Amino acid sequence: MRRLVGVLAVVVCVSGAVAAGSGLLSRTGLSVSAHRALKAGLSPAARQSLAGAITPAQQLRMLQASPAMQARLQQLGPAMTVKQLQNTEWQEGITLTPLAATYPAGGDYMNFNLALNTRAAYISQLTPLPTPDQEPPVLWLNVAGNNDPLLWIEAKWPEPGGYLVTFFLKDLWPNSTAKPRIRVNGAMTTVVSNTPTGADRWTILCTADDPQDLYDEIAVYPVESGFGLTVCCLSKVVVSKFWIE
Secondary structure, eight states: OOOOOOOOOOOOSSOTTOOSSHHHHHHHOOOHHHHHHHHHOOOHHHHHHHTOOOOHHHHHHHHHTSHHHHHHHHHHHHHHOOOOOSSTHHHHOEEEOTTSOSSOTTOBTTBOSEEEEOSOBOOSSSSOOOOTTSSSOOEEEEOSSTTSOSEEEEEEOSSSEEEEEEEEEEESSTTOOOOOEEEETTEEOOOEESSSSSOOEEEEEEEEOOTTOOEEEEEEEOOTTSSSSSEEEEEEEEEEEEOOO
């Protein structure tokens, strides 16, 4: 069984005891239509997709579907695929979820590999925090504008090379064309989605070049316009090593 390593830092942005109606809308800043969509919940097809899995090979194929990323992968291949790690966890893919343990046994802030963080958790009577009986256990995120991060990952890579990161993240609106902006250490990076509309899987490539600096911060933001992904849900993040035998 793969070890799930992650931390979820949640700051309550909406009281869990707010009343329904106009008072709730004014406190959350959501439109009436957005509240109706939240109350309706995810469709069975959306839940099934968010509950699905992705392998490193599938992550790689997602990136290869983009001509720009295919060219970059070919260019970086020899330099970024150093070797097969002795710890196969990174080759198989490490999954972070809102229910993952804060740190591995005996770990602390100085002793971890991956940490999942958010200050955008949307907590209300309509959308409670994830529980083990949900399938999948999704966490709803809500930010006021496009300059606020939905979530971020802190990564301490085991060695220099390339790493594939896939976010299982879905907009509130089922057929949304919104595309998240993802920054790695503040710099924008290319994001590839699984479908043009209604996407729920977003994959990027991180490159760790300096053996003396293997720390990255990967932050996810709504679209630049702010119209889309300001309300969305997260089920998991999958991180794996990019390597060639």
